[in-house]
Amino acid sequence: MFDDLIARLIAGERRALARMVSLVENNDPASRAALAQLHALGGKAHIIGITGSPGAGKSTLVMQLVRELRRRDQKVAVVAVDPTSPFTGGAILGDRIRMQDLVGDPNVYIRSMASRGSVGGLSSATRDVVRVLDAAGFDTIIIETVGAGQAEVEIVRAAQSIVVVTVPGMGDDIQALKAGILEIADCFCVNKADRPGADQTAAELRMLLSLDTQRGKEDWKPPIVKTIAATGEGVPQLADALAKHLAFLRASGQIVVRGERQARSEILALLYQHLLSRLNATLGADRFNEIVADVAARRSDPYSATDEIAREIGIGEN
């Protein structure tokens, strides 16, 4: 049923793209068959993840990077993942509005992801939207996430090249970088580099990187690029660094390793969804709630309860 839509999508029809992204974003069950087909068509785009603290100027930077890549004659898509709360489903759409000036360009596509209610949901929706954009022939797809926590690490790992944006004078932030983000960065960007302390921040990053014993000699050494997103200064250098990183990934075979890591984590996430459906179909929500209440009231313990559920749904005792 999606053959026509997919054909129009590949032909570059804008409305087909918007329609497919919506289907996928809404997790329409029918869209799975289409996604399976689209998966086979993808693998050509350079997928860039941009993350960092709120206030680092990421959106402006992304906008400038899009403009730079357009000058290099690329088709560019942006997936802006808003900071969503797992509790309220709130989403900040400001970033999207600030990008409106690029909306007229037929070779630019910008999508702000609405909340998916959970980290798992948001990262799987992001992955699927990227899959659509990849099949649709975009040369570069930029995933922008706000903040730097486990959610962002999860989402940004769908990218091939990860940029961590920081600004001068974020001492505590650099400390926080140590935990979680530092190791996944392929490129650092010290934005607002006209502010005092830019060189010091760059030096601190360089020192942190030198302490990172996980990286071997043949590994990629993340460059540190200073930018002023407001004026566009340093953005061509950032684009160059990213192109270099892609070339490194291809030459070293790392692109395969990353692809497999992503496939693994996606399959495990999909299997967990299977598990939940199975739980619902065989045990049922009422019985599950009863078990949960028994554990909470300490009439049962979580381990025996889980063993029992596992047996009932058919994955017990190996």
Add this chain to the structure above:
Amino acid sequence: MFDDLIARLIAGERRALARMVSLVENNDPASRAALAQLHALGGKAHIIGITGSPGAGKSTLVMQLVRELRRRDQKVAVVAVDPTSPFTGGAILGDRIRMQDLVGDPNVYIRSMASRGSVGGLSSATRDVVRVLDAAGFDTIIIETVGAGQAEVEIVRAAQSIVVVTVPGMGDDIQALKAGILEIADCFCVNKADRPGADQTAAELRMLLSLDTQRGKEDWKPPIVKTIAATGEGVPQLADALAKHLAFLRASGQIVVRGERQARSEILALLYQHLLSRLNATLGADRFNEIVADVAARRSDPYSATDEIAREIGIGEN
């Protein structure tokens, strides 16, 4: 085999406690039977989660809160969850060292959690250590997490009362609070309240709370407490606010709702572990790696691959 250890643990023997915590922290499979027994003995402690940005002075605040609760004649345990990287397994142990002066008190127990390699691992280990401490008769158990991201949200949700610590002049931080942490806070603490801007930060928090449409009239209204952890000022007020919150949870029946939410998320996490064991036992790592490689190379797609795995391990087609 754990009966003697459990008996000594309940009798308050320090060495038995340390031994049990180690077993549990190392995820010793044999410790599950003990944890099942300990679960039945727990449910008496007040479990407090303290979270916030790096540099907010959380550790000092926790130390002072422990001293205040000791003055109220409570047995107090602290579980300090270090910012661990999912990639390198690094952990910062500084917090633990700064608490050494409380180590001589037999009614205080402080444990700094080592990295568990993954968010899931860390939060399940934290939950299990809290279970041991609860059964061991601690009146209050404080979970301290550094940073404020999804990992921390996950870990801190094991608590009954959640304190979010902020400091004056963290404009961007307050923005970030909107997403994820604001909704789970039961109490705000403006620490370093002797710095300029403390009243403004408190006012901003008050405004954010007034915008939180998720909270109804009968719901708990999170108080905003100003503290100076370095001198201990405001800490008795924080202890009072937390005692009040516990009383509210009990009177409103919310304590049951929270307990069930925690039990649910724990059971689902344990089920996922079952799934992984099952995957390993029936499919085997080699076959799984083959499937992953096929998906990454686009010879197969993640959806069909997952359906196939689900069938093979026995949770396919409901």
